[in-house]
Amino acid sequence: MTVAFVLDRAAAVLTLAGPHRPRAGKAMGDLCILEDASVAVSDDGRIAWVGSAHNLDVPGDPPRIDCRGKTILPAFADAHTHLVYAGARKDELEMRLAGADYEAILAAGGGILHTVEATRAAGEDALVAATLARIDRMRRAGTTTFEIKSGYGLDLATELRQLRAARRLSDEHGVRVRTTCLAAHAFPEDVRAGRRSRDAFVDEVCDTILPAVARENLADYADVFCDRGAFSVEEARRVLERARGLGLELRVHANELGPTGGAALAAELGAVTADHLLFVDDDDRTRLRAAKVTAVLLPGTSLVLGKPFADGRAFVEAGVPVAVATDSNPGSCAIESLALVLALACYGNRLSPAEAIVATTHNAACTLGLAHEVGRIEPTMAADLVVLATDDYRDLVYHAGSPLIEAVYSRGRRVDRPADETASP
Numbered sequence: 285m286t287v288a289f290v291l292d293r294a295a296a297v298l299t300l301a302g303p304h305r306p307r308a309g310k311a312m313g314d315l316c317i318l319e320d321a322s323v324a325v326s327d328d329g330r331i332a333w334v335g336s337a338h339n340l341d342v343p344g345d346p347p348r349i350d351c352r353g354k355t356i357l358p359a360f361a362d363a364h365t366h367l368v369y370a371g372a373r374k375d376e377l378e379m380r381l382a383g384a385d386y387e388a389i390l391a392a393g394g395g396i397l398h399t400v401e402a403t404r405a406a407g408e409d410a411l412v413a414a415t416l417a418r419i420d421r422m423r424r425a426g427t428t429t430f431e432i433k434s435g436y437g438l439d440l441a442t443e444l445r446q447l448r449a450a451r452r453l454s455d456e457h458g459v460r461v462r463t464t465c466l467a468a469h470a471f472p473e474d475v476r477a478g479r480r481s482r483d484a485f486v487d488e489v490c491d492t493i494l495p496a497v498a499r500e501n502l503a504d505y506a507d508v509f510c511d512r513g514a515f516s517v518e519e520a521r522r523v524l525e526r527a528r529g530l531g532l533e534l535r536v537h538a539n540e541l542g543p544t545g546g547a548a549l550a551a552e553l554g555a556v557t558a559d560h561l562l563f564v565d566d567d568d569r570t571r572l573r574a575a576k577v578t579a580v581l582l583p584g585t586s587l588v589l590g591k592p593f594a595d596g597r598a599f600v601e602a603g604v605p606v607a608v609a610t611d612s613n614p615g616s617c618a619i620e621s622l623a624l625v626l627a628l629a630c631y632g633n634r635l636s637p638a639e640a641i642v643a644t645t646h647n648a649a650c651t652l653g654l655a656h657e658v659g660r661i662e663p664t665m666a667a668d669l670v671v672l673a674t675d676d677y678r679d680l681v682y683h684a685g686s687p688l689i690e691a692v693y694s695r696g697r698r699v700d701r702p703a704d705e706t707a708s709p
């Protein structure tokens with residue numbers, strides 16, 4: 285092992301050192317901070333060493349990057365996105381700002397079905413290129429790990445194309461991506477128009493789309509939008525049980541629009557995550573905790589849609605592990621910066637800044653099966669790091685939106701600059 289470079293003498297290194305499991309309760313705020321500390325990165329893109337600067341012990345004389353006055357933390361992991369899509373919905377944004385409601389737009393045949401139409405018409409290369417542009421911006425904002433869902437095809441060919449595009453981001457472009465089949469995102473146009481039954485579409489998802497996805501190993505997870513105006517608990521159960529039978533782990537869009545039973549279903553089926561969770565009660569929280577389901581909160585969507593924020597404090601106090609993600613998608617929230625959403629998780633979901641950092645790094649990585657790889661700063665883990673131009677991580681919340689992120693590394697390589705500048709640390 286050769287040390288490629290050292291991030292030297294940072295005012296603070298947020299190591300988050302600790303076990304691989306998701307943090308809950310009081311442990312949600314454990315950042316394990318080292319002061320006047322250094323991080324050595326090996327030439328294979330891993331953390332070689334971390335500790336007090338005056339104890340630095342690495343072979344050779346690697347370049348040292350002066351990090352005095354700065355903070356180093358694990359790069360962010362975005363555990364809930366819909367990044368592979370074509371087309372934008374900025375006109376719809378203006379309609380909503382003028383007073384139209386998301387569900388009303390959907391009921392009128394707008395919303396997600398516009399994205400479905402555009403995505404069905406887009407080729408795989410175009411989807412890859414459009415998504416890479418989004419990922420480039422997100423990396424500059426500190427995110428190096430991405431969960432990406434399908435769900436803008438609602439038919440076999442397009443769902444497969446979206447997932448293949450997401451896999452190519454990883455295989456051809458080195459982006460760390462975990463994929464989720466969300467074929468049960470909405471009912472397609474022919475079901476809405478009454479030309480096909482709801483059951484027939486659920487059959488297509490269960491009998492055709494999910495088996496094809498599993499055969500090509502295109503998804504790590506399956507997800508269902510189980511909510512008012514979308515899939516019922518019984519429809520969602522069919523899809524999720526079928527997915528689990530095919531070897532996929534489960535995530536569930538639950539209780540965003542009403543207390544519709546999605547959270548209880550996620551607990552009953554032992555899903556990895558239940559996401560959104562605006563309308564939950566003590567009983568739901570008890571079930572989620574008992575089933576070790578992580579609550580994924582998406583405060584950007586609440587902000588953009590003008591909805592209430594999920595009660596993050598209540599989840600922490602109930603001992604449910606919490607992750608926070610962008611939900612980045614063309615309709616309900618196209619915000620890409622998880623650094624900004626981290627601040628919203630404090631102002632909206634009432635997490636502490638420390639809890640919000642755990643929720644966007646280690647806990648998010650746990651939900652993606654990557655706790656051994658990213659989310660903490662420990663030897664042998666990937667050198668996915670953010671350097672902040674401040675000695676106090678709370679500035680991410682205090683000065684939310686300010687350009688505090690000075691450098692972003694993924695596997696030891698700078699990813700926050702144009703390609704021709706990435707050769708040096």
Ligand SMILES: [Zn+2]
Pocket residue numbers: 364365366537611
């Ligand atoms: Zn979503």
